[in-house]
Amino acid sequence: MxxxxxxxxxxxxxxxxxxxxxxxxxxxxxxxxxxxxxxxENVYHLFGMQNTLKILKSVEKEERNATIESLIMEAGMRLEHPMHDHFSVARKLGFEVEKTEKELEIV
Structure with a gap:
């Protein structure tokens, strides 16, 4: 045995x-x-344990991995850009896309 x-x-x-x-x-x-x-730690400091669990319980099991990765990305953005977080990064990237599209129209 x-x-x-x-x-x-x-x-x-x-x-x-x-x-x-x-x-x-x-x-x-x-x-x-x-x-x-x-x-x-980044997710915990931004959202807290209870909010993180509440967010995860509000989505389907199949979507939890993507949700966690989104929370990690958002917490990382907040860490890198504490004053403006991910919205300012998204807006900046949007302006860069518009600028590049205008440059392509000229060419």
Whole structure:
């Protein structure tokens, strides 16, 4: 009879932050592995734990990965541009697109 070796699951970044055991039912474990602790910290500081979970529960399971990536991107933009966040970056890119389109019309 072989000895069963218990599988030890490494706590995700969210559970590690809360100092609790990460189990199979953890909503954030798939997206915030321990290696993505910086991403989790950014999302946590911008949205908070309860809002992050509320956002995830409001979308279909199939859309959760994209939602998490969007939250990570938005939190990263806020970190890089604390005064203007992602809206100013999007507006700046929009102006650059318009400028490039006008240049192409001239050529």
């Amino acid at each position: 072989a000895n069963a070796v218990p599988v030890v699951q490494k706590a995700c970044a969210a559970c590690k932050h809360q100092r609790r055991k990460c189990d199979q039912n953890c909503t954030l474990a798939n997206n915030f592995a321990a290696e993505r602790s910086n991403d989790f």
